[in-house]
Amino acid sequence: MDFSTMDIATVTRSVSGSGERYLELFLKEYTSIFKEKVNPSCPNCLTGYLTRYKNHFNAMANTCNYRLHAKYENIPLEFGSPILVNNGNITDQYAQKLLAHNNGERYFAEKPKKEITNSKKQISKTKSLNSKAKSQNFNPASAKDISVNEATE
Amino acid sequence: MPLCDFVTMLLIIRQYFSQNKNNMPVDCTGNLTSDILFDCSNAPVGGIEQNVILIAKDDIDVVNTTTDATNRVLVTNLQLKPGKTGYMLSGVKQSNGKAWELVKKENAPDKFKHTFSGVIFNPSAANKQQADGLAKGAKYVAVVEQVWKGGDSKDAFEILGLTSGLELTTMTNSSKENDNMIMFEMASTDGFEETTMPRTLLDVDYAATKTAFGNKFLQAAV
Numbered sequence: 232m233d234f235s236t237m238d239i240a241t242v243t244r245s246v247s248g249s250g251e252r253y254l255e256l257f258l259k260e261y262t263s264i265f266k267e268k269v270n271p272s273c274p275n276c277l278t279g280y281l282t283r284y285k286n287h288f289n290a291m292a293n294t295c296n297y298r299l300h301a302k303y304e305n306i307p308l309e310f311g312s313p314i315l316v317n318n319g320n321i322t323d324q325y326a327q328k329l330l331a332h333n334n335g336e337r338y339f340a341e342k343p344k345k346e347i348t349n350s351k352k353q354i355s356k357t358k359s360l361n362s363k364a365k366s367q368n369f370n371p372a373s374a375k376d377i378s379v380n381e382a383t384e
Numbered sequence: 385m386p387l388c389d390f391v392t393m394l395l396i397i398r399q400y401f402s403q404n405k406n407n408m409p410v411d412c413t414g415n416l417t418s419d420i421l422f423d424c425s426n427a428p429v430g431g432i433e434q435n436v437i438l439i440a441k442d443d444i445d446v447v448n449t450t451t452d453a454t455n456r457v458l459v460t461n462l463q464l465k466p467g468k469t470g471y472m473l474s475g476v477k478q479s480n481g482k483a484w485e486l487v488k489k490e491n492a493p494d495k496f497k498h499t500f501s502g503v504i505f506n507p508s509a510a511n512k513q514q515a516d517g518l519a520k521g522a523k524y525v526a527v528v529e530q531v532w533k534g535g536d537s538k539d540a541f542e543i544l545g546l547t548s549g550l551e552l553t554t555m556t557n558s559s560k561e562n563d564n565m566i567m568f569e570m571a572s573t574d575g576f577e578e579t580t581m582p583r584t585l586l587d588v589d590y591a592a593t594k595t596a597f598g599n600k601f602l603q604a605a606v
Contacts, residue, residue, distance in 0.1 A: 268510075270510060300603075300604065301599060301602040301603060301604040302595070302596040302599045302600075302601050302602050302603065303592065303595055303596065303599070304595075304599055305595060305598065305599070306591065306592060306595045307591050307595075310591065332588070332589075332592075333588050333589065334588050337461075337588075338592075340604065
């Protein structure tokens with residue numbers, strides 16, 4: 232039974248063909264995943280459980296290489312934006328916008344390795360060019376220009 | 385003197401002073417360093433928002449919890465240990481509250497007593513189990529969101545008991561009073577008060593701080 236596509240009304244009111252309540256089945260599955268006690272008589276809590284369950288499965292299905300820290304899940308994409316970014320809906324475009332925030336890197340628990348290795352390569356290339364420039368008595372400003380030009384080639 | 389030599393000399397002098405500045409002892413005199421002004425566009429407002437986050441003091445990652453370098457009452461990151469979370473105490477209107485007061489010391493720097501007062505609305509078995517846990521002597525930290533938030537909402541959140549922790553000081557219930565709710569108070573222990581007034585929490589901006597607060601400062605397990 233796929234609870235990740237159901238709304239809270241369906242989960243709380245429906246009964247399966249064998250007479251079992253969806254709610255009971257859902258809470259059994261929820262507790263087996265998250266290993267925590269649940270309170271079936273609290274409507275707000277049930278909505279929270281379903282949201283967490285959906286986020287969990289959406290996050291697993293999401294192939295984006297960026298992952299937010301748990302405490303920054305559902306961060307607004309920009310000031311006043313109605314889009315709340317979490318590990319279920321994050322994309323590379325959203326991640327780039329979040330990275331543009333002031334000290335935006337702190338939001339991320341994981342970032343693509345490719346980007347890091349690329350930047351490392353770029354740094355080492357720049358360093359080697361700088362040392363080359365120094366050995367040839369170039370001034371640092373022109374050395375920087377050279378490295379930028381070569382990196383973009 | 386050639387111009388390049390003069391510039392080099394200036395750079396050396398600047399480097400010398402910046403190094404000495406870093407090695408200078410911290411100023412503990414507590415002298416005023418700027419004006420205390422009234423921002424009339426952010427006039428004072430009482431109260432805190434309904435929900436409060438309580439965190440076991442042991443669960444705070446003190447290494448990665450950071451304070452602003454120039455303002456010791458400003459926390460820039462409140463981080464918990466891996467796999468730990470804060471817990472929400474839900475309130476209604478102004479059922480929860482915070483207070484602090486100066487504790488005068490005779491021959492030592494003065495301290496501050498932080499107090500948090502809360503209400504548990506439902507005396508259910510589940511809630512009583514949590515209340516019972518509070519009474520076992522552990523120390524807690526309370527994060528509250530003030531109704532008054534300051535310019536750009538940068539002063540919205542406050543942390544009580546970050547240094548020494550808050551202990552349960554009173555917990556009462558009476559079927560004849562307060563609709564049978566459980567009333568409790570947590571405060572700094574006498575003689576072990578806080579070194580500052582409640583610290584302001586600002587994780588760069590209001591949106592990020594509010595998101596962390598809404599997620600109860602949850603830190604994923606490694």
